[in-house]
Amino acid sequence: MNSLVNPARILVVDDEEDVLLAARLLLKRHFASVETTRNPADLPEKTRQGSFDVLLLDMNFARGADSGVEGLSWLARVLVIDPQAVVVLVTAHGDMELAVKAMKQGAADFVVKPWENERLIATLVAAANLSRARSEAGELRTRTRGLAAATHSDSALIGGSPAMRKVFDLIRKAAPTSANVLILGENGTGKELVAREIHRQSVRASEVFLRVDLGSVSAALFESELFGHRRGAFTDAKDDRIGRFRAATGGTLFLDEIGNVPLHLQTKLLTALERREVVPVGSDRAEAIDVRLISATNLPPQQLADERVFRTDLLYRINTVEITLPPLRQRREDIPLLLEHFIALYAQKYNLPRKRLTADALERLTAFDWPGNVRALRHAVERAVILSEGTALEAEDFSLPREPRPAQGDAANDGLNLGSVERNTIQQALSQHEGNVSRAAQSLGLTRASLYRRMQKYGL
Structure with a gap:
């Protein structure tokens, strides 16, 4: 297919054969599929089949009719069958009152017959983009509902400690409102789970929940990713693309690792939030956005308050409600509950017998500091459930060190033992990066797989 041909499927419905022929000859040079019919009674079946992306529909079919009643009637029938259908209406009369109606x-748009070719093409291209955006949003909603159900059952927020009860209380109060929420906490504490729970309890629960990991979005693609772009805006922009703000319209947008956004891009983000609109790259037209914003970062509050790191005005904008998730070492009383949940979860997932924890294992797991927090605990349980061979889960099944982890300054006490030096270096890297394995591996010059092997070797 010619790269300049829009992939949209166009259906033209008009009672004049000459009009259909002219439309077919013009549109087939610009769109992948063009179908025409004189009979609007074909519309219900074609709509149910999803055989077109854009419907170009005449407003008058009976001889001498000029009221537009027929067109409005068929528009209504199409939208009953498919509320997301994109319909462009056509009339020979430039009746603005009828257009507004x-x-x-x-209706997505309105053109006057006889049309100007360039105007008609531009209108249908815009309508095709709208159709694609609605389709993508619908797919996102479907995936989100499935993911939300899986997430709620597999990784539900669990805890009865005072610290977690405070978190649950803040979620309960913030969720029904439209307030922007900022979630703080170390890596692995469950910030995304909190965001999903806020969305689940909100009035937008039936709409899309869209997560963007800003830590993995390059500065060069930041605007395109969040705000969208127009075809030809840059070298690889071969098609129009809606940004994440527009894709999440009506739902919740979760900006994870917002603390990683460079200062000059924070300004662009602030402008979009203040104006509640975005301007796609390569466009000069602003597009309205309607999202519930939830953000998260692992930056400590004192660093987030440093204007050399994060703009104060943006911070005010995103943290109407602030929720701080405690690290696992500060809510050890929740560890038995989490262990019970994850053991049951992975025994069921892998169709393995559910084993009990020995008292020694429970004591040592509860005493461990868990630098990777709940995420690390979950991975440790999954590995233990799969690899354990006894009738119960022993401490050794979780690859925990028997002795307390030495402080960073204790490395010298191990002399020149290379294994001890390597173990302590890995511990320091994990501690420095708050349990984030990817960043720790990068700082050590290792791949994630290599670091995981060494962590397993040393029981980290």
């Missing part, structure tokens, strides 16, 4: 009833 059609738009209010769900």
Whole structure:
């Protein structure tokens, strides 16, 4: 297919054969599929089949009719079958009152016959982009509902400690509102789970929940990723693309690792939030956005308050409600509950017998500091459930060190033992990066797989 041909499927419905022929000859040079019919009665079946992306529909079919009633009637029938259908109405009369009425009833746009070719093409391209955006949003909602259900059952927020009860209380109060929420906490504490729970309890629960990991978005693609772009805006922009803000319209946008955004891009993010609109790269038209914003970062509060790191005005904008998740070492009383949950979860997932924890294992798991927090605990349980061979889960099944982890300054006490030096270096890297394995591996010059092997070797 020619790269300049829009992949959209266009259906043209008009009672004049000459109009259909002219439309077919013009549109087939610009769109992948163009189908025409004189009979609007074909519309219900074609709509149910999803055989078109954009419907170009005449407003008058009976001889001498000029009221537009027929067009509005068929528009209504199409939208009953498919509320997301994109319909462009056509009339020979430039009746603005009728145009406004059609738009209010769900038409995407309105053109006057005889049309200007360039105007018609531009209108249909915009309509095709809208159709694609609605389709992508629908797919996102479907995936989100499935993921939300899986997440709620597999990784539900668990805890009865005072610290977690405070978190649950903040979620309960913030969720029904439209307030922006900032979630603080070390890596692995469950910030995304809190965001999903806020969305689940909100009035937007039936809409999309869209997560963006800002730590993995390069500065060069930041605007394109969040705000979208127009075809030809840069070298690889071969098609229009809606950004994450527009894709999440009506739902919740979760900006994870927001503390990683460079200062000059924080300004662009602040402008979008203040104006509640985005301007796609390569466009000069602003597009309205309607999202519930939830952000998260592992930066400590004192670093987040440093204007050399994060803009104060942006911080005010995103943290109407602030929720701080405690590290696992500060809520050890929740560890038995988490262990019970994850053991049951992975025994069921892998169709293995559910084994009990020995008292020694429970004591040592509860005493361990868990630098990777709940995420690390979960991975340790999964590995133990899969690899354990006894009738019960022993401490050794979790690859925990028998002795307390030495402090960073104790490395010298191990002399020149290379294994001890390597173990202590890995511990320091994990501690420095708050349990983030990817960043620790990068700082050590290792791959994630290599670091995981060494962590398993040393019981970290």
